[in-house]
Amino acid sequence: MEILRVVVTGTTGVGKTSFIRAVSEIDVASLERQPTNIDLQKQSMSTLDFGRLTFGDYQMLHLYGIPESPHLDFMWDILLRRAHACVVLVDAQRPRDFRSTRRILSNLSRRSKVPMIVGLTHADCPDAWTLANAELALGLKSDRYCSPLVIVNATQPESVLRSLLILTREMINVPA
Template sequence: MNTIRIVVTGSVGAGKTSLIRTISEIEVVDTDKRTTDEAAQIKANTTVALDFGRLTFAPNQAMHLYGTPGQLRFDFMWDILINKAHAYILLVNAHRPQDFRHGRRILNFMKQRVQIPMLIGLTHTDYADAWEMEDVAIALGLLHEASRPPLIAVNPTEQASVFQALIVLVEQLETTNNYQQTTIN
């Protein structure tokens, strides 16, 4: 079976675990624990190692989805998970500008380690105080529109929205030379 490995990353509360739970055909393997730091103001439990889900999308093809922890103290897991990934999604909470710097840090971390297709999924865009897509892109340091990865609105709890994000990512994979060489593992 050909397996495409996708990493879902972002800050605490961006929707990583929700996205994987929404789309996975298996019960998601997670490492959620009670939040004991400042993230407790956002959510009661947080991922401390990884989330794992699977989606079969053709008779002989599956997608493995790996969710990273959002907190910086678990960045060693980012390194482990991105190492063999074919692509990744950076989720950014559009109504929490205080998280944009952290999103930029994750983006830079990933870019230093891998040159693989990626997209930025803006979550919580339905909130009244959500930033516009262009403003979030600038806050993430993506100043040149021509060289930006795709930015799309994603609702991590809606299957159709998650499917659309994954379709965009797979289309990017299909246009890269590495795709054919790396999926047979």
């Protein structure tokens, strides 16, 4: 059986766990910890998620959710070493997180040459940035990053599957 490994990442609360739960055929395995930020005390934070999706008899997709955090650098190295692709999620209504997302994109491009897409979550919220403005703010139209930016609702399986199909196209088009 061929196993494709996809890393799903982004800032805290962007929808990494929801993204994986939306399509996983198994209960998502999550390692959680309580955040230290007072604003986030009411929710736990996943430090690693794992989900699986099987395609026919010969292909399986493993989804690994991990936040960008210095104390998890060792996990990044382990996951990216065997990853086939990456999804970077960014919240359209939290432009204050765009700088962190740019850092994640830069970190990924330094560590690995896997194909990736950027998923814009919460794009249907009142204060959300448009796709074009988010693309510009994230620097996705530069020579440095040529990853597509797609709108994704991390809680809707159809939306997550659509983004994974776009990611698959990126995997096929990336030169070896």
